Amino acid sequence: MTSDSRARARPSSSGSEVVPGAGPEPTGFADVGLLTPVAVGHDALVSDAAVASALIEAERGLVRAAVALGLAPASVAAAVERGAGELERALDVGALAAASVGGGNPVIPLVAQLRDAVEAIDAHAASWVHRGATSQDIVDTALALLVERACAAVCVDLGRVIAALAALAAEHRDTVAVARTLGQHATPTTWGFRIAGWIAAVRAARAELRAACDAVPVQLGGASGTLASFVALYGEDAARRLPAAFAHELGLTAPELPWHVARRPITRVGDGFTTVLDALGVIASDVALASRTEVGEAVEPAAPGRGGSSAMPHKRNPVLSVLIRSSALRAPGLAADLHRAAALAVDERPDGAWHSEWPALRELLRSALGAAATAAELAEGLTIDAERAAANLALTGDAVVSEQKKLTGAAGAPEAYTGLAGAYVDQILAAVRRDHSQEDT
């Protein structure tokens, strides 16, 4: 069985392709595809190769920051950049993973390799690698980089979702349909209004996600979070300026304090990605329900080989919705793992809670990357069957406006009893247009 051809197996989604500031393109393919189809082709940003790149980038950023503050000679930066580049090209990620078990994280063996690589270029420069830092400074900063890149890719895909749904909501602004509560026909609504609700939730989730991800700072505290090593090396004044310089080099923000055991930046990101998946989960669940054979109001986009069954030739499964739902169902548990790690972040570095955070965060990022890309595909091809919607509405007959009769003594046609549905659609579409014009300027 060959595995080296996996990287080219599937074109990455447009969302993952061009990520602003994503640095060197990670290679490799996270080997968990067969049992996580939702993420296949969308998770290169969180592969081991991407993690290794981010760790190296964090080390590079720290050296550049020392140079920028005049603490290290300028020649060091060039040597470290070259050494890091060579290491990155030659790195055996599997061997690094194996070597990382002894110390509990990959930084110790990575630093040794990076120092060797730099030493071959400039013997003096090697001593500047990882100078004053602790492993957690590098791991947490690398997580911040991963989060930032995954967020950017997810937001691109959410933009596609919003744009496509906006067009659909406009098209079906006045497509009357029955609202359902507890699964039963309630009163009339419109498909436009239902879709507008989806858009509003995705827009809000995207804004919260961006704010959460932008708020993940670099980590820089040294062994115990006091920056004592940097004070000893560079003096107090330079030590105070170093975190901001480090953040500047990496395009991240500077923390108020070292956050080794104050994990809100990570839990907030977890809450943000889960909020995105909640919003996508509602869309997928609604589409799955509306696609049921007896309902038939929504139809997923067709594609060669999609939605088939290995047994039944006539099947057209709502596979995109199913895959999105499989992610949305698990996200809250992953975010809860992050909160639990936060609540147990004892001492100056905890004895297991921090380590439990990493796989939960990675799996959450992977789920979100996959679900967002899948949702974009779903939204861009989703169609609403207005005739089926009308036929379903008719099933309940006049009773669908029985509330109106009870309240006002008389009832009209269902399409006249949709309240502010149209107005709300217009309101949301206007908000989407404002987003676009802001992005343009």
Added chain:
Amino acid sequence: MTSDSRARARPSSSGSEVVPGAGPEPTGFADVGLLTPVAVGHDALVSDAAVASALIEAERGLVRAAVALGLAPASVAAAVERGAGELERALDVGALAAASVGGGNPVIPLVAQLRDAVEAIDAHAASWVHRGATSQDIVDTALALLVERACAAVCVDLGRVIAALAALAAEHRDTVAVARTLGQHATPTTWGFRIAGWIAAVRAARAELRAACDAVPVQLGGASGTLASFVALYGEDAARRLPAAFAHELGLTAPELPWHVARRPITRVGDGFTTVLDALGVIASDVALASRTEVGEAVEPAAPGRGGSSAMPHKRNPVLSVLIRSSALRAPGLAADLHRAAALAVDERPDGAWHSEWPALRELLRSALGAAATAAELAEGLTIDAERAAANLALTGDAVVSEQKKLTGAAGAPEAYTGLAGAYVDQILAAVRRDHSQEDT
């Protein structure tokens, strides 16, 4: 066994006593005390009586809003206020709970009782009760009221935590102690810095909690979220103004759209309370570790009957920390329940997900109320034993500054290797002082 004396069993915490805008004082006692000691005496704000009050208040607010907009005659408001007051005094909460099973929520039987109560005062006014609303409008708005009140009480207690810890951090700004990573002695730190980290986390969590709770809007959408009933009753223009008027009457905010199936307001509150409990969990876990017999650097406040053992007369258990930890360990799971309910909020009202939200939210509020009050008690009486801290630090001898020697070739006294610890304490204490001066003005 008597249960009617429970309400007076324990004085409520000072945090719960005076809550700004909390409306009529809820009576009763949530009957889950024996197995949830952390919340005993602190959870009256989320008892069944408090829930019933909030439901009635939501109905009252809707009537007042109609009057305020000139849609209902002014006389209606007085009759409904009087009827509601009488109902609240006479209400049999257990019977209401029993009657709520049939419809799946308490609003249908409550509305019937409220209409009866109002009708006895003013026959005409009764028809204005619940006019145009759906059960979810009332339940969700009542949840918003509960959240707001619980948040206010929690924030009062968090203020006590911050104030007490600030005094302790100032006292121990320069109390040198050993930092521990993965449970092992690392480099020197100070107790002041450790406490400053706790304060920073609580302050940030409190700010996020307030923002989250302030953002929970009233719910007003009618049967299917379109406000069709209100448009039919009052016309489109009035219907559009009604949510804001409703919010104004209750001191809440107005929603962008009805949020029957867009549950971010609730999940955000859950994330906020969990973030508070994460921060308190770290404090409690650190205190529990520092109280261990071999460590002895932290001592919980003593009180008659506290910390004893039924078997061992010599024991002094860190009971406050233990109880806080028991809440912090469960909060992430409760918040995850809310996210899951959000992801499954299908149709125009879901078939179970919404109902699963209520007990999870209530338990989370109860946990937070209990943990915050307990944390206030802990913080106000916590003492740090500087001598034990010094003795523990000495256990590792010169090795505790081995990093310094490795980096600079020489090592000094541990107390000279605490980096920015003192400066960070000053920074956090200044922030606390700014909070106070802002609250004063």
Added chain:
Amino acid sequence: MTSDSRARARPSSSGSEVVPGAGPEPTGFADVGLLTPVAVGHDALVSDAAVASALIEAERGLVRAAVALGLAPASVAAAVERGAGELERALDVGALAAASVGGGNPVIPLVAQLRDAVEAIDAHAASWVHRGATSQDIVDTALALLVERACAAVCVDLGRVIAALAALAAEHRDTVAVARTLGQHATPTTWGFRIAGWIAAVRAARAELRAACDAVPVQLGGASGTLASFVALYGEDAARRLPAAFAHELGLTAPELPWHVARRPITRVGDGFTTVLDALGVIASDVALASRTEVGEAVEPAAPGRGGSSAMPHKRNPVLSVLIRSSALRAPGLAADLHRAAALAVDERPDGAWHSEWPALRELLRSALGAAATAAELAEGLTIDAERAAANLALTGDAVVSEQKKLTGAAGAPEAYTGLAGAYVDQILAAVRRDHSQEDT
């Protein structure tokens, strides 16, 4: 607002009424009804009063065991039984809850009250109360009693579910319907087979639940689990026989070892109740889907006041299914809380993990009690609409047997393509009959 009338508010379910070996009938009403309608009227077995009774019963059992082994004079037993009875009648549960905060659990104040009550009867006997025990011995044993009683009540209701569903499966053994996979019409099946699957899952879950609950032993280890106190008081031989005698008095099993920090008995119970709720969740979810207006194949039992809407007079909501689902969605998180408490059960008694177990376990028991009683009501009144099933099946026409055509080159009528459905129904119904005949003998 009155709360003392709550106990009589709703007749308890038949399942909860007569529980074999349930001891003195607990009074009171768990005050969490308004936001947990599924459990209203079904959770008296886990109320604070029931917890207090179980704690007293554990203390009584320990004294009786000492008497049974000849370690204590026989007269002590009578005095303790009388004192315990008087305490139970007079106990102020709220005050006990309040007093339990100081020690972190209710045993210390309860023992003081029990000793006082016994001393008033027989001064000597009081010293035998709680002799040699630690709080955890009593709390864990009381939890075992609660678990056993809740299990018995749940199993009675599951028996009702099975019996009712068996009748329904027999009735609809050959009612052809369409099977749905990923929400889409697949091939034919029968309602009888679908229901037989529900029965098989409930039967298996009931058997596992019983085994799990029967396996929860008494707890008896003394302060640190070594039984040193009992050895000191009674000698090694008697100390070794005491746990079994204690178990015998309470109708529970004896442990292999004290399990203060080996919590598998509790996690197993949690897994068992969750497995029951998984099985009921599938039934409720299937009924909710089959009740959707467009599907209409299943109809929940009607009852006065059930399934109504506060806004729409025509609505018939599947409220029983909705309430069951609200429990099933939360159960896994509660069971996970128990596992987490187990994994963190450090030292000889943990510093928070044990305390976090209690509310999670109680909430899980409450959910299961409510869901099982509700499921019994659902199963006993559920009807299947064979005509709607046939009409839905016809929607897909010949394609519903396209698999048959593909495999064999020809296709017959849908009702001739149901494979072993009928045979499987017969197999499950035979198993149910075997259960009954075993219970009879």
Added chain:
Amino acid sequence: MTSDSRARARPSSSGSEVVPGAGPEPTGFADVGLLTPVAVGHDALVSDAAVASALIEAERGLVRAAVALGLAPASVAAAVERGAGELERALDVGALAAASVGGGNPVIPLVAQLRDAVEAIDAHAASWVHRGATSQDIVDTALALLVERACAAVCVDLGRVIAALAALAAEHRDTVAVARTLGQHATPTTWGFRIAGWIAAVRAARAELRAACDAVPVQLGGASGTLASFVALYGEDAARRLPAAFAHELGLTAPELPWHVARRPITRVGDGFTTVLDALGVIASDVALASRTEVGEAVEPAAPGRGGSSAMPHKRNPVLSVLIRSSALRAPGLAADLHRAAALAVDERPDGAWHSEWPALRELLRSALGAAATAAELAEGLTIDAERAAANLALTGDAVVSEQKKLTGAAGAPEAYTGLAGAYVDQILAAVRRDHSQEDT
């Protein structure tokens, strides 16, 4: 960066090397190592390559079963075995993962490839591949194979844990130490007794795990679980015998009914692995606490490069315990995912719940494989420092036997107040010896 060298990066643990009945050795390396160090080198049994092998093996088993029952000509078996072997050698797993997105699972593209491979050998035989089956039959059966193999490997490592701890308990049968409750010194105990408690929990968990994993049956139901396809192809009698024949070919058990939507086999496995991780979590947490610098009673095994710090040369971190804890903290959430998928297993195949099960199960297996191998390493090298234990015990002086004095009026030496500790150690060691003698025969 190279990734093809990953497979040889780290020798797999002895536990994973020789697995009875594990079939063809899976190649490849699950690409999630850098952020999950606990599993590095231990998770080949759940890699994508292993999943693909298991899927192919399931298809092979189904053909062999048809031949064994005389339904297919014998020549078919040989052709399919050869074709399957060739496919497995040539399979591009990444491409398969990519192709599996369209249908939501890998079976459709895999069957196409397998048919092609078989057709090249024997055109007639190809039609027997996947005959009558549905994708879920193959995926679930492959999961059963993965579970069985992971279970076998985990049990080997648990056997190492038990054997090593038994030797340690025997060595320290009478090493007196202080018991700690709520973190505080309680009464005396022994290290032997503490370790015996660990052993008892691991033994019980292993037995439950084995029972759970042995109970996962093959899946065989056809499109909708009725076996209609097999009845149509082979007649009712043969169809009834087919599941058992299929199970026989794969060394698995036969199900009572098809379990497409009755997921207890999977949740039980999840509960079982979590129970194992609970038991290991307690050991790791106790070791981490006992390794704390101030306590120093337990010392993890040293190894080159283990436990170091990137900043502090003097550090010796309890890395094995930390890594085990990182797994134990997350397992309950993963098992809860499985229960939730079970509770939402609607219709005849659910629309997302089933798909959410796969990654949760795989991650749980990976965690358990890693934690069990790590625990074996920990147990085999763990040392107890009896002198430190004695010194710590002495800290509390006579108070450590204050219970004894209170109960009996006099107190002796701490080592004389350990109750049944020694007897319990003997009891557990005898049980371990019985296990060994049973395994030998």
